[in-house]
Amino acid sequence: MALIRTAFSAVGNLLLEAPGMPTWVVEAAVGKRIQVSIWRDALTAVEVGPDTDRWLSDFLGVPCRLVELPPDGHRPVDPAYATASDQVGFADGFPFLLISQTALDQLNERLDAAVTMRRFRPNLVVTGCPPHAEDAWCRIRIGELNFRVVKPCSRCAIPTIDLETAERGREPLKTLLTYRQRDNKVCFGQYLIHDGEGRLAVGMSVEVLE
Numbered sequence: 001m002a003l004i005r006t007a008f009s010a011v012g013n014l015l016l017e018a019p020g021m022p023t024w025v026v027e028a029a030v031g032k033r034i035q036v037s038i039w040r041d042a043l044t045a046v047e048v049g050p051d052t053d054r055w056l057s058d059f060l061g062v063p064c065r066l067v068e069l070p071p072d073g074h075r076p077v078d079p080a081y082a083t084a085s086d087q088v089g090f091a092d093g094f095p096f097l098l099i100s101q102t103a104l105d106q107l108n109e110r111l112d113a114a115v116t117m118r119r120f121r122p123n124l125v126v127t128g129c130p131p132h133a134e135d136a137w138c139r140i141r142i143g144e145l146n147f148r149v150v151k152p153c154s155r156c157a158i159p160t161i162d163l164e165t166a167e168r169g170r171e172p173l174k175t176l177l178t179y180r181q182r183d184n185k186v187c188f189g190q191y192l193i194h195d196g197e198g199r200l201a202v203g204m205s206v207e208v209l210e
Helices: 050-060 101-110
Strands: 005-008 014-017 033-038 041-047 096-100 124-126 139-142 145-154 185-195 206-208
Touching: 014 050, 096 101, 096 145, 101 185
Parallel strands: 096 124
Antiparallel strands: 005 014, 033 041, 096 185, 139 145, 139 206, 145 185
16 A cells, blocks of 8 residues: 555545556545444544445455545544544545644654655644654644644654655654654654644645644
């Protein structure tokens, strides 16, 4: 799956691209509702369609189904870190993952071969702060949207996969273990939960509230 690339067409359709495969335009979800599991959470999803399933299955070599979270779908965030109204979709466990660019820069200074931020899959990258400054943040504002910084992200083996070749190595976790180990886990980045709704765009300023 690391080799599958996504993009949007000029009219807003989701596109899938993969080596040796034709570019695929994902159709709107029109299938039946099914039960799916994410970790220990069970929730309802909508099947996108058999043609997209076939494209994914042909490339990955295993039977696949692409599903969408319906507008009325609900998946609460772990109550140990959230309020009763906090929701998340198909993400690992939290709506947002934030990493400072300087944290990656510091890591790459220690590596023989630099890695890109894509290895860590954040949806928020901030600049202009010291490495790992986000570790000390409790609340921030981006644009007009407020966020709670709720817990460090402990890393699995996924960042060791080269996204260009899908080959797995020992880095960058081997190096991160030397200076980012906490409670026998490698922590890199912080999970965030948003309060309310708002617009996010590249280049917005970040204000540390607490």
